[in-house]
Structure formats: structure tokens, C-alpha cells
Amino acid sequence: MIDIPTQAAPVLPPFVDLGGTAVFALSGALLAARLNQTFVTCAFFALLTGVGGGSVRDAMLGVPAFWLRDFWVAPVILIMALIAWFTPRKWWDGKWLEWADAVGLAIFCALGTAKALAFDVAPLAAIVLGIVTGCVGGIVRDVIAGVPSILMRPELYVTAAALAASLCAVLILLGVPQGWSMGLAALAGFALRGAAMHWSIELPAYSREVKD
Known part of the structure; x- marks a missing residue:
């Protein structure tokens, strides 16, 4: 049986935590606007994308959703919805929002994994919860919107989330301090997601044909 180091639940600096939530919320609101x-609908998609993954993670851990006791999360999500609603669509045609989303994805996957391990979750399950933290909100949003979700696209999104979550778990199990583990894991996940966006790296699709 693997001995998981006992640690306190991780806490990100407020500007990092709220910044990641804001980016995810803005991406959700922009989909509704588009x-x-x-x-x-903009506000609902912003909420769903901003806190959906973390809420599912916390529900599975049996603890109150992280944003219910944070005064600033709901106002930040509402502000992001207002920004998406009142700004011209052409402002968001560039790639910068996708890069910001990549930062949020990597950070929250590492955070979700570290938090799960802090609650004595088994390593593989903790990795799954890390991926859930970063991806589930966007997946549910896309399903409700009736558009292809990130699970149905070949781009390296969930793969980057899995890298960040897995590396975070491995480093913590090896005894690396929690802050360093999260930081290095987030950096690796962001690097993979960034490389995929820059060079259009995609997973191969299933193409096996059945012969009569």
C-alpha cells in the first residue's frame, strides 16, 4: 500500500485562484455570446465553466464546494459574464484567450490532484479528480450548448490535463513539497497544451476498418 504524505489542503494565492476562475468563466460566457x-445564458455558462469542475471534485470528496465560502468568486463570474456580453465579438477572435485558458487548465488540474491527495484519496483516483477539476465544467457547458465537447475533438486538452494531474501526484508521492509539485506539474501541463496549440498537435483518430 502506498503511503501518501499527509498535507493540508492546498490553497492558491487569491489572485491566481480567482484569475483562473475568471478565465474559465469568460470562456463559458463567450460561448453563449457567440x-x-x-x-x-451567458451568466449560467460562466458559472458552470468557472466552478463546475471544482464543484464536482468537492462533491466527490464530500466537502462543501470551494466557491460557496469565497466572497469574491460569484462577483468575479458575474463580471466576466458582463464583459462577454458588452464587448464586441471581434475582440476575442485572437488566440490569447485560449492561452489564458491553458494556464487555468494546468493550474486547476494540479490543484485538484493535490487537494484530493490531501484528503487521502488513492493516487490514481486523485489524478482523475484533478482532470475533473480542469475539464468537467467545460464539457458540461458544451453538452448543454449542443456543440462538440473537448472530449470529441482530437486536440491535446484532456491529455494536457492528465499530464499536469499525473505529474503532480507523482511528485507529491515522491516527497516533493506541495507547492513545488503543483508548480512543476502546472508548467508541464501548460507546455504540452501550448505546444499542441502552436504546432496543431492532435491525437490520432481511430481508423481501423472491419474487413468482410
């Missing part, structure tokens, strides 16, 4: 939806 689909010509109402502001209510």
Missing part, C-alpha cells in the same frame, strides 16, 4: 444567447 451562440447569440441571452445574458442569463
Whole structure:
């Protein structure tokens, strides 16, 4: 049986935590705006994307959702929805938002894994919860919107999340301090996601044909 180091649940600096939540919330609100939806839908997609993954993780851990006791999370999500609603669509045509999303993905996957390990979750399950933290909100949002989710696209998104979560778990199990483990894991996940975006790296699709 693997002896998991006992640690306190990780806490990100407020500006990092809120910044990642804001990026995810903005991406959700922008999808609603691009689909010509109402502001209510923008706000709902912002909430779902911003805290969906972390909420599912916390529910599975049996603890209150992280954002329920944080005064700033809900206002930040509402602000992101307002920004998406009142700014011209052409402002978001560039790639910078995708790069910011990559940062949030990597950080939250590492955070989710570290938090799960702090609650004595088995290593592989902790990695799964790390991936859930970074990806589930966006997946549910896409399903509700009726657009292909990240699970149905060949781009390296969930793969980058898995790298960040796995590396974080391995480093913590090896006794590397929690902060360093999260930082190095997030950097690796961001590097893979960034390389995939820059060089259009994709996973191969299943193409085996059945012969009569």
C-alpha cells in the first residue's frame, strides 16, 4: 500500500485562484455570446465553466464546494459574464484567450490532484479528480450548448490535463513539497497544451476498418 504524505489542503494565492476562475468563466460566457444567447445564458455558462469542475471534485470528496465560502468568486463570474456580453465579438477572435485558458487548465488540474491527495484519496483516483477539476465544467457547458465537447475533438486538452494531474501526484508521492509539485506539474501541463496549440498537435483518430 502506498503511503501518501499527509498535507493540508492546498490553497492558491487569491489572485491566481480567482484569475483562473475568471478565465474559465469568460470562456463559458463567450460561448453563449457567440451562440447569440441571452445574458442569463451567458451568466449560467460562466458559472458552470468557472466552478463546475471544482464543484464536482468537492462533491466527490464530500466537502462543501470551494466557491460557496469565497466572497469574491460569484462577483468575479458575474463580471466576466458582463464583459462577454458588452464587448464586441471581434475582440476575442485572437488566440490569447485560449492561452489564458491553458494556464487555468494546468493550474486547476494540479490543484485538484493535490487537494484530493490531501484528503487521502488513492493516487490514481486523485489524478482523475484533478482532470475533473480542469475539464468537467467545460464539457458540461458544451453538452448543454449542443456543440462538440473537448472530449470529441482530437486536440491535446484532456491529455494536457492528465499530464499536469499525473505529474503532480507523482511528485507529491515522491516527497516533493506541495507547492513545488503543483508548480512543476502546472508548467508541464501548460507546455504540452501550448505546444499542441502552436504546432496543431492532435491525437490520432481511430481508423481501423472491419474487413468482410
